[in-house]
Every structure is written in structure tokens, then in C-alpha cells.
Amino acid sequence: MLSKSQAKVFFLGGTIVTFAIFLGLSWNSLSNEVPKKTHEENLTPQVISGKHIWEKNNCMGCHTILGEGAYYAPELTKVYERRGEAYIKAAVMSKTPWAPRGRQMVAYAMTEQEANDVVAFLKWIGEVDLNGFPAKPDLKK
Amino acid sequence: MKYKSQKVAYWFFALSMLLLSLQIVYGFIMAFAHMGYDVLHQITPFNTARAVHTNLLVVWLLSGFMGAAYYIIPEEAENELVSVKLAYVQLISLAVVGVVAIVGYHFNYWEGRKFLEIPRPLDWLVVVNVLTFLGIILVTLFKGKKRTTTSLVLTMGLVFAALLYLPGMIWFDNQTMDSFFRWWVVHLWVEGVWELIMGGILAFLLIKITGVDREVIEKWLYVIVGLTFISGILGTGHHYYYIGVGKAWLIIGGIFSAMEPLAFLGMALFAIAMYRKGEKKHPNKIALSWTLGTAIVSFVGAGLLGLAHTLPGVNMYTHGTLVTAMHGHLAFWGAYGMIVLAFISYALPNLTGRKLYDSTTGLLAFWLSNIGMVGMTVAFGVAGVAQVYLERKVGLEFGDVQKEIQVHFVVLAVCATFFTTGIGCYIYEFIKYGRPNDEALETITNL
Numbered sequence A: 001m002l003s004k005s006q007a008k009v010f011f012l013g014g015t016i017v018t019f020a021i022f023l024g025l026s027w028n029s030l031s032n033e034v035p036k037k038t039h040e041e042n043l044t045p046q047v048i049s050g051k052h053i054w055e056k057n058n059c060m061g062c063h064t065i066l067g068e069g070a071y072y073a074p075e076l077t078k079v080y081e082r083r084g085e086a087y088i089k090a091a092v093m094s095k096t097p098w099a100p101r102g103r104q105m106v107a108y109a110m111t112e113q114e115a116n117d118v119v120a121f122l123k124w125i126g127e128v129d130l131n132g133f134p135a136k137p138d139l140k141k
Numbered sequence B: 001m002k003y004k005s006q007k008v009a010y011w012f013f014a015l016s017m018l019l020l021s022l023q024i025v026y027g028f029i030m031a032f033a034h035m036g037y038d039v040l041h042q043i044t045p046f047n048t049a050r051a052v053h054t055n056l057l058v059v060w061l062l063s064g065f066m067g068a069a070y071y072i073i074p075e076e077a078e079n080e081l082v083s084v085k086l087a088y089v090q091l092i093s094l095a096v097v098g099v100v101a102i103v104g105y106h107f108n109y110w111e112g113r114k115f116l117e118i119p120r121p122l123d124w125l126v127v128v129n130v131l132t133f134l135g136i137i138l139v140t141l142f143k144g145k146k147r148t149t150t151s152l153v154l155t156m157g158l159v160f161a162a163l164l165y166l167p168g169m170i171w172f173d174n175q176t177m178d179s180f181f182r183w184w185v186v187h188l189w190v191e192g193v194w195e196l197i198m199g200g201i202l203a204f205l206l207i208k209i210t211g212v213d214r215e216v217i218e219k220w221l222y223v224i225v226g227l228t229f230i231s232g233i234l235g236t237g238h239h240y241y242y243i244g245v246g247k248a249w250l251i252i253g254g255i256f257s258a259m260e261p262l263a264f265l266g267m268a269l270f271a272i273a274m275y276r277k278g279e280k281k282h283p284n285k286i287a288l289s290w291t292l293g294t295a296i297v298s299f300v301g302a303g304l305l306g307l308a309h310t311l312p313g314v315n316m317y318t319h320g321t322l323v324t325a326m327h328g329h330l331a332f333w334g335a336y337g338m339i340v341l342a343f344i345s346y347a348l349p350n351l352t353g354r355k356l357y358d359s360t361t362g363l364l365a366f367w368l369s370n371i372g373m374v375g376m377t378v379a380f381g382v383a384g385v386a387q388v389y390l391e392r393k394v395g396l397e398f399g400d401v402q403k404e405i406q407v408h409f410v411v412l413a414v415c416a417t418f419f420t421t422g423i424g425c426y427i428y429e430f431i432k433y434g435r436p437n438d439e440a441l442e443t444i445t446n447l
């Protein structure tokens, strides 16, 4: 039967080996894959400013992006492609809560420039290669 | 209790109870918003309610873990805590940071990164707080007479949890990088180092409650935490499928995360086997129910419901839907909520000297909260599956689908009421126990 010291070796050994592999894979992803798949050359100051606005207002507290966030409002990774620039600007610049289907969004009343930054961010994220996510609805007629 | 300094644990538990109650209030705010009654929109829009709900959850769990550590370490190391005063300072600063963060969320003072909403300046206070806590624990442990496996695993979990908070504090311009490192905190916490904390507390409870030989319990503890890390570290890959990194993660994340339930299965079998094997039957029935309960419900909530959406082919459709909320609730509740409540149920009689071992209210608390939470999980699950089908398969608009599934949030609110009644009973008992006192000091061992 397994002894306590063997069990300890299993724990420590397993941890060290898998952690080393994890670090190696992460290093590879961050240095080789992310720059290409996310088109890092397109990360302009405007996109970054858009990201800050996105974070400062906790948009992820209602929406998802890259499938992460909350489940109260639509997934926005592909919103630029789905709705286009004018629609997005109307939503974030609105001075009364934007509520196309009843559910209210916070009225951010952003300036034209802020809205453009947000659009730039959403356009950039829409172009990231996500290994096929989100899937096309396959039962759609 | 055997050491006077263990009394400080009580106040961490009290803070925990307070924050849990508040967490529930914000849960109801969101449930109503989902039902179409977003009546508090002006003061507490959904994103505020959500940040408060999840952050309160994390802080009440951490407060519970800290209290448990302040109780367990003196007893395992056979040494009083090195500074009780500092422990009280740490408690108060924890409460202050928590309150400031939560008030801030009502005034747009946050960083919109799910679970890591605490703004970075406040993060530094969290760091100081946790370092103080770890300092007290580590010095007590190393000055103590004994270093048991149980106390080492618990301490290791706490130290790693602190270290893993740091990657979440780095700034990135690239959303993919942000997401990548956010998971080092979120995933490696709940599916890694927190399991060490849970395992350590569980082992301590089993040693006390079942009377099974420590060597046997601690051997299996190593096996379980070994399984946790071997599957859980590379299992992080199940969050890297669709965020803008390579496809290798689909395979690695899929295989290793599918093995994660083994650790939880181990935990459940371990608790049941030790209970069967134990000759001594501790009279604290309520602590026993919670202890076996946490081992079993965590396997269902984290293990089985995690497995349900962890393979890339399934996750492609369920990723970021209410299916995730279903799993998140039962997993957090079963693994971490229940272990904290198990520990409090065990410790209270010893801290206060009152032995309410099988009161009806105590048992009612256990059953109502669990039945309520299982019901909530089903409600989220039905809503989630319907959402996945209608939105991701049929291709209906998000908003139209949400209207279709509104009714499930009525069910959610009803079940949440059961849950809340259960928690109400628990807190009623907590208050009835009264304050900790030195008369509860024991001279006999092994109680």
C-alpha cells in the first residue's frame, strides 16, 4: 500500500512537473501566439484608450467579452461586425438609459471622442482570432 | 478550544456572517433585474450589484478561511498565536478594505475585470493585510512544537493564494493578456490553491470528528491535493480555448480539466470512508452534516457540473452563458461556502462553551440552505440550457431569448428564499451561541 511519504512525493513531484509544463506553454503562447492572433500591431493608443473606458465603467459587469463577464447583456466580441459603428455610438452616447429590448443599460452619455475610442476597441477585439468562437448558429434557417 | 488566542477566530466568523447576509441582498437585486424588475437601476445598476455580490462572496470566504487558520494553527502547532493584537488589527483592516471597495462600486470606483474589480490602489492594502495575516500564521507555526501535514497543507494553500493574487495586479494593454492572467488568479485559486485550504480544513475536521488516525487521514490528504494540482494547473487551459491563444490549449485544457473532478471525487470518498471507519462518534451532529455535505456537494457542483461544460466542443456553445452561472453557484457553495460553515459549526461550541450539538434550527439551516441552493442551480441550469439552444444554436437575438427565459428567474427567486431562510437559521444559531470566553478552555485533549 501507498505510504505517507510516497503520497508526499506524488504531490510535490506532480506539482513541480505540471507547473513547469504550464509555465513553458504559457511562455510560448504569450510570446509567439498572442502577438499574431490579436494583431498586436493594431493596438493603437485609441484602442487602448477604449479599453480603459471599457474597464473604468465595468462594462463586463453586464456584458461578456471573449465570453467572460456577466450574463445580463449581450456578448460584445463581435458587436462591431453585428451592429456597426453608428449603433454602438448611439448606445454609449445616449443620455437616457439605452433599452432596445426593455432591459436598461447605464446612461453613459459619452463624448464623441470617448465613443470613438470604445468603437476602436470593439473593432480591434472583433478581429482577434478566437479559434472559431462564437460558433455560427447551426440551426438558423 | 485549547489556546486562548483561538478566540480571535470568532470575530472573523462574525464578519463572515455579516458579509454573507449582504451578499444575498445583492443576489436578489440581480434576480429581480433578470425578471424584468430593474427597479434600483439608478442606485445599484446590474454591474454594481454583481461586483458587490461576487466580491462579498470572496471576502466572506477569505474571512472564514482566516478565522479557521487562526483556530487550527495554534492547536496543530501547540502554540498560542504570536500576536493576538495584530490579528485584531488585521481583522479590522480587512473589514475596512472590504467596505471601502463595496461603497466604491456604487460610485464607479472599480476596474471592470470580473472578480478582480478592486481598484489597484486598494489592492496594495489587500497585500499588506494578507502579509500581516501570513506573518502571524507562519511565525506561530515555526515557533510551535509541531508541524503537522494538516497545518502545512493549509498554510501552503494560504501562501500560494496570496502569491497568485499578484498576476492580477499587472497592467496590460491587450485584453487577451488581461484575460490570460486573470485566470491565474481566478482559476488557479478555485481549482488549485483554495482546494489545499479546503483539504487542510477538511482533514482537521475529520481528525477531530471521526477520531481516525492522523497518519491515515494525512496520507490521503496528500493524494487529494496531488490530484488537484496535477489536473488543475494544466486544466487552466479550459479558459484558454477562445480568448486568442493557440489551439494546443484545446487539447491540454480539455484533457487535464476533465481530470479535475477526480480530486473532488477523492474528497467525497475520503470524507465518507473516514466517517465509516471512525470509532469515536463526535456528538456535534451539525458539524458532521456540514463536513460530509461539503465533500459531496463540491463533487457535484465543481466536479460534475464543471465537467458538463469543460470539453471544447461543449464550451464553444456554453461559454459565457447562464450555464456558467449554474456551475459557479453550486461549486462555490459546495466547496467553499460549506467548508466555512462546517468549520464554524465545529468551532462555535468549543469557543463559547455552549454545546448546541443537534438543535433543530441548526439542522434546518443545513437542509433549507442546501435544498434552496440545489433549486437555484436547477433554475440557472434550465435558463442556461434554453439560452444556449435559442441563442447559440437557433440564432435568436440575445434580448428576445432573455424574455423567453425570464420565468426561470421567478423559480430562482423562490428557491433563493428557501436558501435565505436556511442562512437565516444559521445566523440565528450563531448569535444564540454568544461570545467566546475563557471558561470554554479545555484541559482534556481530542475534543
Ligand code: HEM
Pocket (backbone or CB within 6 Å): A067, A068, A069, B114, B115, B186, B190, B191, B238, B239, B257, B258, B260, B261, B298, B302, B303, B305, B306, B307, B308, B309, B310, B311, B315, B318, B319, B320, B321, B324, B327, B328, B331, B332, B335, B336
Ligand atoms: C470549487 C471549485 C470550482 C469553483 C468555485 C468554480 C467556479 C467557477 C466560476 C465562478 C466560473 C466563472 C468564472 C468566470 O467567468 O470568471 C467558472 C467557470 C468554469 N468552470 Fe468552474 N469552478 C470550480 C471547479 C471546476 C471544475 C472542477 C471544472 C471542470 C471539471 C470547472 C469547469 C469550468 C469551466 C469549463 C468554466 C468556464 C465556463 C465558461 O466558458 O463560461 N470548474 N467556474
Ligand code: HEM
Pocket (backbone or CB within 6 Å): A069, A070, A071, A072, B023, B024, B025, B027, B028, B030, B031, B034, B050, B053, B054, B057, B324, B325, B326, B328, B329, B332, B333, B337, B412, B413, B416, B417, B419, B420
Ligand atoms: C439569494 C441568493 C442568491 C441569488 C438570488 C443569486 C443570484 C445571482 C445572479 C442573478 C447572478 C448574476 C448572473 C448574471 O451575470 O446574469 C449571480 C452571480 C454569482 N453568484 Fe449568486 N446568488 C445568490 C447567492 C449566491 C451564493 C450563496 C453564492 C456562493 C456561494 C453565489 C455565487 C455567485 C457567483 C460565483 C456568481 C458569478 C457567476 C458567474 O460569473 O458565472 N451566489 N448570483
Ligand SMILES: [Fe+2]
Pocket (backbone or CB within 6 Å): B187, B191, B235, B236, B238, B239
Ligand atoms: Fe477553471
